[in-house]
Amino acid sequence: DQQVKQNSPSLSVQEGRISILNCDYTNSMFDYFLWYKKYPAEGPTFLISISSIKDKNEDGRFTVFLNKSAKHLSLHIVPSQPGDSAVYFCAARYFGNEKLTFGTGTRLTIIP
Amino acid sequence: DAGVIQSPRHEVTEMGQEVTLRCKPISGHDYLFWYRQTMMRGLELLIYFNNNVPIDDSGMPEDRFSAKMPNASFSTLKIQPSEPRDSAVYFCASSFTTSGGYYEQYFGPGTRLTVT
Numbered sequence: 001d002q003q004v005k006q007n008s009p010s011l012s013v014q015e016g017r018i019s020i021l022n023c024d025y026t027n028s029m030f031d032y033f034l035w036y037k038k039y040p041a042e043g044p045t046f047l048i049s050i051s052s053i054k055d056k057n058e059d060g061r062f063t064v065f066l067n068k069s070a071k072h073l074s075l076h077i078v079p080s081q082p083g084d085s086a087v088y089f090c091a092a093r094y095f096g097n098e099k100l101t102f103g104t105g106t107r108l109t110i111i112p
Numbered sequence: 113d114a115g116v117i118q119s120p121r122h123e124v125t126e127m128g129q130e131v132t133l134r135c136k137p138i139s140g141h142d143y144l145f146w147y148r149q150t151m152m153r154g155l156e157l158l159i160y161f162n163n164n165v166p167i168d169d170s171g172m173p174e175d176r177f178s179a180k181m182p183n184a185s186f187s188t189l190k191i192q193p194s195e196p197r198d199s200a201v202y203f204c205a206s207s208f209t210t211s212g213g214y215y216e217q218y219f220g221p222g223t224r225l226t227v228t
Contacts, residue, residue: 034216043116043203043219044155089155098143099168100217104154 003027004092006103014111019077021106023090026071030092034100035064035075038087047088048075077108085110114138116220118204124226130192133223136185137206145217146179146189147203155203161187194227201225 005024013019023033031052036044050057050064050073057064063076077084090103117136125131137144145160159169164181172179176195181187191198201224205217 036219041221043205043221045219046216049216098160098162099157100145101157102155 001026002104003030004090004101004103006088006090006106008106009104010107010109012109012111013080015082016079019075019080019084019108019110021075021077021088021090021108023073023075023103024071025073025092027092027094027101028071029094030101031094032092033064033066033073034091034093035062036089036091036102038089038105044089080110082110082112084108116204116206116218118202118220118223120223121221122224122226124228125194126228127195128193129227130190131194131198131225131227133189133202133204133225135187135189135204135220137187137204138218139185141206141208141218142184143207143209143217144181144187145205145207146187147205147219149201149203149222158189191225194225196227199225199227 003026034049035047037047038044048059048062048064050066055066061077066073087105087107089105091100093100119134142163146158147155149155158171159179160167161181177191179189201222203219203222205219207215207217
C-alpha cells in the first residue's frame with residue numbers, strides 16, 4: 001500500500017520557468033511533510049518541509065503548498081535552474097512516529 | 113561536520129557470502145535509520161535506532177538481515193547469506209530530536225551492493 005504517491009516519474013522544464021512537482025498521500029495521520037532532492041551517486045538531501053498547521057512554506061526559490069482536504073502537496077521551483085535537475089522525493093510522517101514514508105520520486109530535468 | 117559516513121561505497125559479492133555495511137552518524141544525533149532503495153520498491157525504511165536501541169525493525173525483509181548499533185557513533189547492517197535480490201543501494205541516515213518533535217533526516221552517500 002503506497003501511502004505517499006508521486007504519479008509523475010519524470011518532468012522536463014525550460015530553464016527560467018516554474019517547475020511544479022506533485023505528491024499525494026492517503027494516511028490522514030500524516031502531519032509533517034518533507035521534500036528531498038537526490039543527485040546520482042549521492043544520498044537524498046533535505047530541501048524544504050511543511051507542518052500540517054500551515055498551507056504554505058517558502059525558502060528562496062522553493063515553495064511547498066499543502067492542501068489537507070485533498071491530501072495533496074506540491075513543490076514549486078521558481079525560476080528553475082540547470083542545477084535543479086535531480087530526483088525529488090516527497091516524504092511524510094506523523095507526530096510520535098519517527099518513520100518517514102517516501103514517495104517513489106520524480107526526475108526533474110531542466111532544459112537550458 | 114563530515115556528515116553521515118558510509119562504507120564501503122560499492123560492494124560486489126557472490127551469492128551466499130556475508131555482507132557488512134557500515135555507518136557513522138553525525139555526532140550528536142540520537143536517531144539512526146537504515147534504508148534500501150530499489151527500482152521496484154523505491155526508498156524503504158528497514159530499521160531505526162534511538163540512543164543505540166532498535167525501535168522498529170518491521171521493515172527488515174528477512175532473518176538474513178540484521179543491524180546493530182554498539183555505540184552512538186557506529187552502526188552495521190549485515191546480510192548473511194546474501195542473495196541476488198538483495199542488490200540495491202543502502203542508505204544510512206541520522207537525525208536529532210527537537211523540542212518541537214519535527215526534524216529532517218541527514219543521509220549518507222549510500223552503499224551500492226551487487227550480489228552475483
